[in-house]
Amino acid sequence: MRYRLAVVLALVALLGGCSRPEPRPTSAAPQPTSASPTPTPTPSTSIPAPLPGFVVLTDVDPRIHADIRYATAHNFVGRPIAGYREPLCLLTRRAAEALRRVQDAALAGGHSLKVYDCYRPQPAVDDFVAWSKRPDEQQTKAEFYPDLAKSRLFADGYIGAPTAHSRGSTLDLTLVDEPAASQPPYRVGQPLVACTAPRAQRFADNSIDMGTGFDCFDPRAHTADPRITGTARDNRRLLQRLMTDAGFVNYDREWWHYSLRDEPYPDTFFAAPVARSSVG
Numbered sequence: 001m002r003y004r005l006a007v008v009l010a011l012v013a014l015l016g017g018c019s020r021p022e023p024r025p026t027s028a029a030p031q032p033t034s035a036s037p038t039p040t041p042t043p044s045t046s047i048p049a050p051l052p053g054f055v056v057l058t059d060v061d062p063r064i065h066a067d068i069r070y071a072t073a074h075n076f077v078g079r080p081i082a083g084y085r086e087p088l089c090l091l092t093r094r095a096a097e098a099l100r101r102v103q104d105a106a107l108a109g110g111h112s113l114k115v116y117d118c119y120r121p122q123p124a125v126d127d128f129v130a131w132s133k134r135p136d137e138q139q140t141k142a143e144f145y146p147d148l149a150k151s152r153l154f155a156d157g158y159i160g161a162p163t164a165h166s167r168g169s170t171l172d173l174t175l176v177d178e179p180a181a182s183q184p185p186y187r188v189g190q191p192l193v194a195c196t197a198p199r200a201q202r203f204a205d206n207s208i209d210m211g212t213g214f215d216c217f218d219p220r221a222h223t224a225d226p227r228i229t230g231t232a233r234d235n236r237r238l239l240q241r242l243m244t245d246a247g248f249v250n251y252d253r254e255w256w257h258y259s260l261r262d263e264p265y266p267d268t269f270f271a272a273p274v275a276r277s278s279v280g
């Protein structure tokens, strides 16, 4: 009997990830109107497993740029995040192929996509949650959440646990000019500038101007924030049109966050690390 149970558990593990009910926004957070990425944490153990039907985005479309921030120290935590073993964008094949169509359209207009984060393993989400409970660790506040208390980051919907990213068809991205301008490397300890500062002052990301930097936890990052006008507003709208035309939905609190509407794993949150060895 015990043996039979073990076989069943092993089969579940082999099928990959763990299935959960569709996440809901936390009651503390305002309700997002689209692509809700602020679900209620669901207690359960995620099973590291190969990622079925996932691909490395650059294998599907090598023209797409990548700056996988959570594999580096240049993110809101200030160090590489658990589970990011390699700086890769892993996605379901369906999402990657949809992005290839977005890239075709972006290139026709003189732009290219640049991805910041794609599939995010559950251990990375756990790392974010653990970090959020250590109020003393705020070395990146000046850049990433200059006007928001760290204690509000999850409650206000800027970080999700669990997150749609763990289902493999959600990603964070921007547009760069093509050919892309070079970007200075981020050096740990360099002076930090608020992500809400004008483009010429904040970190010199080679993104076209989106009105704030990436992972800027501030209402100015809300896609339709009325303070974002002119070129930056046009650029957000351009990204939104390109992505929407290919079947993605924007999260209205983050101009960079998109989910494939028709995702293949709407209920499954994966845990395998971000590494080439995790894809089939």
Ligand SMILES: C[C@@H](N)C(=O)N[C@H](C)C(=O)O
Residues within 6 Å of the ligand: 037, 038, 117, 157, 158, 159, 160, 161, 162, 163, 164, 165, 172, 215, 254, 257
């Ligand atoms: C943390 C940020 N890049 C992001 O993806 N936020 C949403 C809300 C998420 O974590 O799902």
Ligand SMILES: [Zn+2]
Residues within 6 Å of the ligand: 117, 165, 171, 172, 256, 257, 258
């Ligand atoms: Zn995101």
